[in-house]
Each structure stands twice: as C-alpha cells, then as structure tokens.
Amino acid sequence: MAEAEHFAAGVDRLRQDEAAPKPAKTMIPKLSLFMRFGKWAQPRVNDAVARSSRVGNPAFFDKALFPWVAELEANWESIRDEAAVVLQDLDKVPPLAAISPDHRRIAPAGRWRSFFLHGYGYELPENLTRCPKTAALLRKVPGLNTALFSVLVPGTHIPAHTGVTKAILVCHLGLQVPKAAERCQIRVGDQYRGWEEGKAFVFDDMYNHEVLNDTDETRIVLLIQFRRPVGPIGWLLGRAFLSGVRHSRFVQDARRGVRQWADGKGV
Structure with a gap:
C-alpha cells in the first residue's frame, strides 16, 4: 500500500508540472488502414499467445525462467560502463518522442531518451560497435527483438499505457538508479517495482x-524485448504479428528518425 501511495503522490506532483502551458504539440500521425487492422488483430493474437505461453501469463515473471538474465546481471558493471560512455552527453541521445511519432502520446518531450542497439529485429551496427561487451551479451538472448539504454531524466512520468503484443516480454537491467528508490518505480497491473543496480526483472508490458x-537523479536501464516462450500456435501467430509490426510505419518511422538524428538532421 505504501508503494502505491508513494507512486500516486509522485504522479500527482508531476502532473501539476505537466499542466503548465506548453508549446504547440507536434502532429501525431493518424493510423493507416494497415495499423487499424493490426489494432483489430492484436487482442485475438494476444489471447492465442497467452494460451500458448510456456511461462504462464503473470505481470512479473520469475527471472530464473530465463537463464541468460543471470549472465547479464553478472556482467552488469561492464554494461554500465559502456552505457556511461555513450550516454555521457544526453543532448546527443535522442528523445523517444523525437524519433518515434507514435510514442509522442506517452513520451514526455525530452525526458525519455533512448540509445538503440537493436530495434524490432534491426541492428544498429554503429551503436553496437561502441558497446562491444553489451553487444556480445545480447547475442546470447534467445528471440531478441529490441535492446536499448533507456534513460529517464529527473521529474519524468510516463503515463499509463500498454505494449504492442504478448508475443514479446520485457527485461529491465538496472544500471543507474536514484537513491530515493520509493520515488522511482514502475507499475505493471497492480504491482509496483523499483530498480536495483545490477539486478533485472522481467515483465509483460x-x-x-x-x-x-x-x-x-537520472535512471538508466538496459531494456530488452525478447520473444515469449510459447507453443507452436503461439509461435506462428506471434511471428506473423511481429513481422507485420516490423514492417509497419510504427517501426519504419522510428528507424528513419534514428538515422536522421544520427546524421544531425533532426526529424
């Protein structure tokens, strides 16, 4: 109960800040026919994947179900050190809202920054080269979908939302965690978790x-999306849905945004 109260109080404080006048909002693209079909298919695929899941369907998972997580934790300091170098100048790390128009609905302007290593099956070779130890560890993650250093600057609230598909799960490895742990948390369903440096948790977004x-203080985690272990039906439907997402405007706009940011052209 105390965790929920701390979380709610923090959200209320930041919402007061968010209520201040802001510049005109950037246009958020309308959903295409393909994306609208995806919205229709999403709950049907999710139901089939959940029924086919070989690890159950909780909000948070026992990380022992995923043996590769222990190796990440064992090497977290190497990962942290590489993250520290590439994140040294946060002005050079793109805000998620700047590179992904669809995330503008939930990403506070300039506050949620993301250094991508993999994105929906697409590698970012230049970024991987700059983080060789992290890249080697990521190659051991079965069904790797996305990997990035996720940065939340002080005073960030990412509002309630849901992910893309139950075909993928999310792992967070704590790299830099504010000292006031009770004021820096994630809520998944009705459960609350704080991050710990060198420790990971897995959840269904x-x-x-x-x-x-x-x-x-700034919070930094290594965020990994990976394929949920499922049976044959869940595998087929999840793979087909993820293939559609990978080739959708949602992902292609983000890829274009990352390239433009790297080229110094903005979006």
Whole structure:
C-alpha cells in the first residue's frame, strides 16, 4: 500500500508540472488502414499467445525462467560502463518522442531518451560497435527483438499505457538508479517495482503500466524485448504479428528518425 501511495503522490506532483502551458504539440500521425487492422488483430493474437505461453501469463515473471538474465546481471558493471560512455552527453541521445511519432502520446518531450542497439529485429551496427561487451551479451538472448539504454531524466512520468503484443516480454537491467528508490518505480497491473543496480526483472508490458522518476537523479536501464516462450500456435501467430509490426510505419518511422538524428538532421 505504501508503494502505491508513494507512486500516486509522485504522479500527482508531476502532473501539476505537466499542466503548465506548453508549446504547440507536434502532429501525431493518424493510423493507416494497415495499423487499424493490426489494432483489430492484436487482442485475438494476444489471447492465442497467452494460451500458448510456456511461462504462464503473470505481470512479473520469475527471472530464473530465463537463464541468460543471470549472465547479464553478472556482467552488469561492464554494461554500465559502456552505457556511461555513450550516454555521457544526453543532448546527443535522442528523445523517444523525437524519433518515434507514435510514442509522442506517452513520451514526455525530452525526458525519455533512448540509445538503440537493436530495434524490432534491426541492428544498429554503429551503436553496437561502441558497446562491444553489451553487444556480445545480447547475442546470447534467445528471440531478441529490441535492446536499448533507456534513460529517464529527473521529474519524468510516463503515463499509463500498454505494449504492442504478448508475443514479446520485457527485461529491465538496472544500471543507474536514484537513491530515493520509493520515488522511482514502475507499475505493471497492480504491482509496483523499483530498480536495483545490477539486478533485472522481467515483465509483460501488455499489462497496463506506467513509470515514474520523481527524483532529482537520472535512471538508466538496459531494456530488452525478447520473444515469449510459447507453443507452436503461439509461435506462428506471434511471428506473423511481429513481422507485420516490423514492417509497419510504427517501426519504419522510428528507424528513419534514428538515422536522421544520427546524421544531425533532426526529424
């Protein structure tokens, strides 16, 4: 109960800040016919994947179900050190809202920054080259979909939302965590978790979730999306759905945004 109260109080504080006048919002693209079909198919695929899941369907998972997580934790300091170098100048790390128009609905302007290593099956070779130890560890993740250093600057609230598909699960490895842990947490469903440096947790982001960093310190995690272990039907449907997502405007716009940011052209 205390965790929920701390979280709610922090959200209320940041919402007061968010209520301040802001510049005109950037246009968020309308959903295409393909994306609308995806919205229709999503709950049907999710139901089939959940029934086919070989690891159950909780909000948070026992990380022992995924043996590769232990190796990440054992090497977390090497990962942290590489992250520290590439994130040294946060002005050079793109805000998620700047490179992915669809994330503008939930990403506070300039506050949620992402250094991508993999994105929906697409590698970013230049970024991987800059983080060789992290890249080697990521090659051992079965069904790797996406990997990035996720940065929340002080005073960030990512509002309640859900992910893309139950075909993927999410792992967070804590790299830099504010000291006031009770004011920097994630809510997944009705459960609350804080991050610990060198420790990971795995969750299903198709549960309604939101994130809070109501501190004066920056939070950094290695965020990994990977394929959920499922039976044959879940594998086929999940693979087909993810293939559609991979080739959708949602992902292709983000790829274009990353390239433009790297070229110094903005979006």
